[in-house]
Amino acid sequence: MIRNVIAVIVMSSILIGCSPTVKVQAPSEPINIxxxxxxxxxxxxxxxxxxxxxxxxxGLY
Known part of the structure; x- marks a missing residue:
């Protein structure tokens, strides 16, 4: 039972550490249209x- 709890805690910490990150950054050059x-x-x-x-x-025209 304790082994399962520890396994869940370890797995959840691994999944939280691997969460993807999204960066929103302005382009370095201006946008030309x-x-x-x-x-x-x-x-x-x-x-x-x-x-x-x-x-x-x-003679109107």
Missing amino acids: NLNFKIDHEINIKVDKALDNIINKS
Whole structure:
């Protein structure tokens, strides 16, 4: 009985000594984020023929 208690104490101390450790450390170099992007757009306008004639006559375009 005492032998089992001693074995449990020894095993628990071994397991506690082997617990993993986690270190949180800032990087030594700054973090660089390179954002290269290109935006293309295209606008399509469809105009009715009658409306197109009115715009052409008034000189709005």
